[in-house]
Amino acid sequence: MPSPWQVQCLLIRMDSLRNEILRVKNKDRPYTETDIVYDSLVSVIESRRDQLIKANALAVAKGTTIDQPLFNHRARDLETIFKVFSYTDRVDSPRIPFEILRSLSWVANQLFDERCYAVVRLEPQYNYTLLSCRREFERHGWSKYWRYADASELAKTAADDAIRAHPPNVLLLGFPSPDAGSTLVHALAAHEFGHEFAFKWQNDIKAVKESLVAEITQSYNDDLQEYLLGLITRREGESRDDVTEKARKYIFAVIDNITTNWLREIFSDLVAARLVGPAFLAAFDRIIIGHGKAGETHPSAALRRSLVRRYLTEILPDVISDPTWTHLFDDTFTPAKPPDEIYKVIEKVFDTTIISALGPILDRVKSPLIRLKAKEFAGLLVAMEDHIDHLATPSVPLVLGDKLPDAEKFWLLMFAAWHYRLSEKFKTLVKICGDNSVKAEEVLGNLLLHALLSLELRARWHDRLRGGVPNVA
């Protein structure tokens, strides 16, 4: 049982964390998009603090002390809150290309029909991440605390009242610091936005998961039985049948867990393939060098690449016939062996069934690369690359009011920039930059950045002209 002193220590730590969050919130920052995260975390801490005080008072009234597990959970909550708070760390690094934020927020608003603020942080790991803060709060059971504090500094205009009633989401994009200046790698945002689609269509995804789990467990029962024999360690007093039953249940839970996680990742990869085409593979190769072994949360990089390649072959045969992308489809690399029999079986089922199982759900994601006719698309790409050749923004050839929605042009620009990067034309740019390919990529990234900004501004202007009606239904 926790002593009164331990209870006091926990309460003090809660107060310290609340004060630290408020200190960070009140310091000078380039933007205030993360305020809602800070306000909401403070509310979560206060709820935990109130409960601890209440539990302590009730325990004293009953002549006892707080139940140890309840106390432990509140201590664990504090760790979780601190972890979520740490996600907003390094969001104000001067190395972050802040210009991209408006464009990312705008495209997220368009995709999800939800008010979103995009914020970029530098990741401590070499990783690209996206965290929907609202979703993170839901996952921890904190959704009712997702709101702005009723602070008087919030302007009292009608618009701000609406924001208070329907608080925006905050999308935290994590970016590896060595690639802070690389706008091209932001093509991976397409994968991360895929996770938001997976959430939106979670019931359909769950149905796919059920069928996959059924297939894994039924079709490969014999393989799994053999694996099971190696797992069993009999404890004293347990019969062999009891242990077998327990191990079988355990394996089922493992399969269910891995399938759920992998499905989300592969779905997001295929969404990215729809949005930016083979450019996703190019950006993916930048982050995942080599095998990328299979684990509980993510499938192996080899399986992911293979599925994306096959999906692209299926949906964009004309696009990938372009020799510029050829080396992204080179699959001579020896894939890593699955860690054990379970992974081997799961990989096999995913490899053979996942594309057709997810197909109808993926078709809901509008793809600019599918929407345009091959000839039209090729002409547009040439025009955009001509602009890059002349160090002009490639957004110029994208005219207003055509049949392509403005938000889809965001992905088209990402696609065009990667196409240029992998084409022979990039070599000329490298020469101009003194044979420095990193510098040349920065130049290309800057042109892309300006194109995205220009696109966003034009789209907003266009919306205003049309009274908020998008150019394409």
Added chain:
Amino acid sequence: MSIIPTKTAADPYAALSWTTSVVSIALDKIDLQVNLSAREQQNLGIDLELAPDEIEAVPELANEAKLFSEASKISASDLFVATAVPADVRESFSTLVAIERDFSGRGSRPNFEKMSNDLNFINSHIETGDIKRLHPDIVADAKRACVELLEHLDNYRHSLAPH
């Protein structure tokens, strides 16, 4: 979400542990209401009225316990052969397996069926406003089950990898 695995993993049962804690506190309040006279309650100087979130949490946890109870009755053969295990029970099953792994050998799991029945019974008294007529043993049993469940969840480790 991240493009590659991250080193940190969230506690997937944080929401369940919170609901269980809220119910545990509600049961402490009910226990004092049942066992103390009005004067004794007044002398405590604590508000023993159930808060709205506490009232909501009791049936919510009763339902979770019911799903755990159903999940614990599933045999491995059902999982591997039959396709008719309802999705919500199947999800509860995975939770159950995950939280039980670290508890086995150190004690028994709560009797989820009894926990669910007790909480539903307590909830019916909350709804009709006659908490005072509840038998103290039912409240004590439900409270014990909550603490046991919290202990299960506290022992849960993030990874499902064999150890």
